[in-house]
Amino acid sequence: MDPGNYGAAVHADVLKAWKQQGDVTSIPRMDAGQRGISNAASDRWLTDASFINIRSMSVGYTFSPNVISKLNVKAMRFAVTAENLRIFTKRKGMNVEESFTGVTSQAFIPQRVISAGINITF
Numbered sequence: 001m002d003p004g005n006y007g008a009a010v011h012a013d014v015l016k017a018w019k020q021q022g023d024v025t026s027i028p029r030m031d032a033g034q035r036g037i038s039n040a041a042s043d044r045w046l047t048d049a050s051f052i053n054i055r056s057m058s059v060g061y062t063f064s065p066n067v068i069s070k071l072n073v074k075a076m077r078f079a080v081t082a083e084n085l086r087i088f089t090k091r092k093g094m095n096v097e098e099s100f101t102g103v104t105s106q107a108f109i110p111q112r113v114i115s116a117g118i119n120i121t122f
Contacts, residue, residue, distance in 0.1 A: 051089035051096045057082045075121040083113045 017027040026044050060079035068076045089096045095109055 048090045049096060051087055051091070053087045053097075054085040055083065057085055073120050073122055075119075077119045078117070079119075080114070080116045082115075084110045085112060085114075 013027050014030055016025050018025050018029045058079065058081045060077060063076045063078075068074075087096060
């Protein structure tokens with residue numbers, strides 16, 4: 001994410017890097033000649049990794065007999081189910097459920113699935 005060499009792909013935070021005296025930033029000066037310093041261990045990479053994950057949610061509604069009597073049915077229920085609905089986190093751009101060590105774990109982020117159905121008893 002930090003520059004290794006000039007011309008290499010870098011994180012957008014490099015635009016906020018320190019450039020001159022008086023600059024107030026947590027991003028160090030971009031200097032390809034000092035790669036050992038920019039890659040050194042630092043607490044500036046520590047981020048809040050807490051998250052809330054809505055993995056499964058179901059909502060259903062059973063229609064009252066007064067409403068369905070006009071449709072000539074005994075019972076009717078509508079339901080919606082969602083999986084992997086939303087992850088709330090401050091940590092952007094990475095899978096928050098995995099540690100970031102620079103090595104991929106070949107894990108995939110589960111897909112969002114939304115299903116709806118209606119059950120009618122005649």
